[in-house]
Every structure is written in C-alpha cells, then in structure tokens.
C-alpha cells in the first residue's frame with residue numbers, strides 16, 4: 632500500500648531528473664567535437680562525415696575477391712593480425728622505414744599476408760571523396776566484414792570510429808599472435824590477453840575454413856613430429872600422405888620452395904563450419920587447429936560448431952565485432968592516416 636501512495640510523488644522527481652539529464656546531454660552535444668570525444672565505436676560512424684564510406688569498401692572487396700577469392704581469407708586474417716598487435720589500429724599496414732622493421736615484415740606476415748591492394752584501392756577512392764575522414768583501421772574492419780559476407784554469407788554491422796596508430800614494430804608480432812604449434816592452453820591464454828573468451832577463440836578459429844597455409848607452418852607434423860614418430864598421430868594418415876605429395880620435406884636451403892595448401896580441405900573457399908567437421912575427421916591442418924578437437928577444454932565447443940552451422944555463423948559474427956574492438960584508438964588518439972602505408 633505504501634508504495635502505491637508513494638507512486639504519484641515519484642513522477643515529478645523522475646521528470647525533473649529527466650529534465651536535468653537532457654539539459655546536460657544537450658549541453659554536452661553542443662560542445663565542440665574535440666571537447667566531447669567519442670570513446671567507443673559506433674555503427675554508422677561515417678553516416679555524416681563520409682556517407683559512401685562503407686559502400687566504397689564493399690565495392691572494392693567485391694571486385695578483388697571476385698577475381699581472387701583467396702583475398703577474402705587474406706583480409707580476414709589481416710584484421711586479426713592488426714587487432715592482436717597494438718589493437719585494431721592499422722599498424723599492420725605501415726611500411727618498414729630505415730631503422731624500423733614494421734609488423735608486416737615480421738616472418739609471421741611476410742610473405743603470407745595478402746590483400747593490401749584491396750585496402751589501398753578503397754583508401755585512395757575514399758581520400759578522393761572525403762579526404763582525411765576514414766581511418767585505415769576502419770577500412771580494414773569493413774573489408775574483413777565484407778569478405779565474410781561475400782564468401783560465407785555471414786553479415787554483421789561493424790561499429791566504427793577506430794583511429795590509426797603511429798607505431799608498428801615487427802618484434803611485437805610474435806609476442807602477441809598465437810603460433811601454429813601452440814597447445815589449446817597457449818592459444819586460450821593468447822586470446823584471453825586480448826579479452827576474448829575460450830568460446831570466441833574456438834569460434835574465430837573457424838576462419839581457417841578458408842584460405843591457405845604454407846607448408847612450413849605444419850610440415851613438422853608430416854616429417855619430424857618427434858623422436859619416436861615422424862608423423863603426428865593426431866592427423867588422418869591418408870590426409871598426411873596427401874599433404875606429403877604437396878609439401879617437400881623441410882629444407883634449410885634459403886631458396887627452398889614453400890608451397891601452400893588449403894586450410895580446410897572440405898570447402899576451401901567457403902567460410903562455413905565444415906572446418907570443424909574436418910577436425911572430427913582428423914583433417915586439421917595446423918597443430919593449433921587439431922588441438923581444438925583433441926583438447927578437453929575446447930573439444931565441446933569445437934564439436935558444437937561442427938554440428939550447428941547457423942549458431943556458429945552467428946557466434947562468428949559477434950566474435951569478429953568483439954575482436955574488432957580490441958585496444959582501439961578513439962576520440963583524439965592516433966590519427967586518420969592519409970596513406971595507409973605511412974604515418975602522416
């Protein structure tokens with residue numbers, strides 16, 4: 632009863648609170664932009680400053696990926712490699728300079744990382760239309776999304792407003808990105824350091840349902856596994872035999888060829904959950920792939936992704952958005968690079 636009697640008295644209080652709040656809000660919004668910096672990412676960030684931004688990126692991705700579907704894999708991987716090293720700040724796009732080896736020239740990225748020309752194309756078109764407005768980091772996040780949409784039918788909105796970093800050091804790369812020989816625990820730890828959960832890690836590994844790996848990233852599993860067994864017993868022997876026809880034994884010769892093979896042998900050009908089905912057939916290409924199924928901590932998540940394709944796709948979209956927010960620069964931090972290869 633008491634609460635009923637109190638009820639009418641609450642309304643004026645709420646109204647006055649609302650009133651004060653909206654006053655504060657409108658005052659804040661009337662401030663010049665630099666005193667009210669955006670500190671988080673937002674969908675539609677360019678709707679007033681450069682309305683065609685996302686469409687231009689999408690068109691560039693469409694064109695390049697139609698000619699070479701492998702570039703979709705390249706762009707999704709590039710976004711991951713950007714976000715895990717100094718946050719999603721386009722540090723991966725900066726060129727080396729005299730006295731500084733940039734991230735892109737770490738052996739992790741060079742020569743395997745691909746898709747730079749897609750970003751360059753979108754950036755030059757955007758600079759022509761809305762100079763100095765759209766960050767390279769956002770272009771990369773959009774391009775990864777458009778790639779997932781084109782080769783996987785996975786659609787999601789990308790919150791934007793990332794700004795471009797000023798630093799890129801090759802030595803940061805190995806310290807922050809998981810390696811193909813990592814155990815499930817090591818991979819989980821590496822993602823946890825970026826605020827990503829075990830389930831997000833297993834889900835994002837599904838990106839290995841497209842693209843390729845160089846033989847050097849896994850040929851130890853074929854030729855030099857350990858002292859007693861040259862082959863990794865967690866790999867299907869028929870698949871291993873097939874891979875041996877593609878990959879020569881590791882050689883120390885500098886000019887030794889290093890061919891590539893599809894990461895997902897079932898549907899190599901389609902971003903889907905067949906990658907996890909491949910793991911159940913012992914056809915994970917990298918140690919870090921197969922271990923998701925063989926490790927108790929991750930196998931439940933991997934098996935679920937193998938079974939429920941649309942649930943995996945929805946989780947993948949959400950996890951990409953989360954990964955795209957890792958350690959971002961916003962507001963007045965960083966800059967909008969004019970050329971993604973160099974700081975302004």
Ligand code: HEM
Nearest residue numbers: 704705708711743809810811835838842843844845848919
């Ligand atoms: C879980 C830990 C991960 C490890 C250890 C790992 C490692 C690797 C390695 C070694 C390659 C092959 C590079 C080469 O030799 O050419 C590769 C390729 C690739 N990775 Fe990952 N990766 C991981 C997670 C991810 C994530 C989270 C994504 C994206 C969301 C991703 C996307 C890709 C793609 C698309 C390719 C194929 C690239 C191409 O064809 O150009 N990876 N990864």
Ligand SMILES: *[C@@H]1O[C@H](CO)[C@@H](O)[C@H](O)[C@H]1NC(C)=O
Nearest residue numbers: 856857858859860863864865
């Ligand atoms: C080599 O690997 C096999 C299979 O995992 C294992 O049973 C064996 O103990 C390993 N040998 C050595 C020397 O580590």
